[in-house]
Amino acid sequence: MEPATLAWILTLTVLALGTQYVSGVVGMGYGTILTPTLILLGVNPLNAVSSVVTSQLIGNSMLSIMHHRLGNADLRPGKEDFRRALILGLSGFLGPIIAVALMLRMPSNILKAYIVALMLSMSALVVLSRRFRVKYSTKKLFLIAMIASFNKGLTGGGYGPIVTAGQLVLGINPRSAVAVTSMAEFITEVTAVVLYGVAGLLNPVLIVPMTAGTLLSAPLVARTVSITPCSTLRKVVVTAMVVLAATVLVKTFITL
DSSP states (O other): OOTTHHHOOOHHHHHHHHHHHHHHHHHOHHHHHHHHHHHHHOOHHHHHHHHHHHHHHHHHHHHHHHHHHHSSSOOOOSSHHHHHHHHHHHHTTTHHHHHHHHTSSOOOOHHHHHHHHHHHHHHHHHHHHHTTTOOOHHHHHHHHHHHHHHHHHHHSSHHHHHHHHHHHTTTTTTHHHHHHHHHHHHHHHHHHHEEEEETTOOOOHHHHHHHHHHHHHHHHHHHHHHHHOHHHHHHHHHHHHHHHHHHHHHHHHHOO
């Protein structure tokens, strides 16, 4: 498909809108779904990753505002949800730096196996956390943010599953966890986008229509989260993690 044509622009916009809707509702999936899709459509992998992260950066800024307005989380400065988003976002700034440095060196199959193992482990922890409670601490949030931001910077995805599930394991309300993930991801993505810009990896032909899609999805996502019961959101998050892990695993075996 030829870049800059109307068909290409519409395709990118619709793909971004759909995947950002899924990602926003369950707290994961935008990069994990959209990055390999773009590569299958012939986009250079480095441009695919950088465009996914950049478009979601802008989309998550709008989504955070919508979550706050609809009461999914209280993101006013000084409030607990805002504080948690800040800790997750700012403490993850080292992840993209390490990730971008390794982007051209790590074998893709090793990376995919790592992501699969991590998502399956986190989904199991979310299920088990209904039976036992992990004590909440800033140190645990820091560790979650480091692992998640590393995944984000390296692959364009993998941030939402870790941050959302990590909060659930620590006993956070599912609705708040999903909303806070959007704001934390926005903060983390700033570092990655700056690094992509320095490396000359930002492609407006990809970024502009994809950003339009993420912005259009924001009000739909926030409304869906606000009317979905927390128990349902928790089940959806676990199911989404298992499905994403299985998808990555199947693709890994196909490419072997």
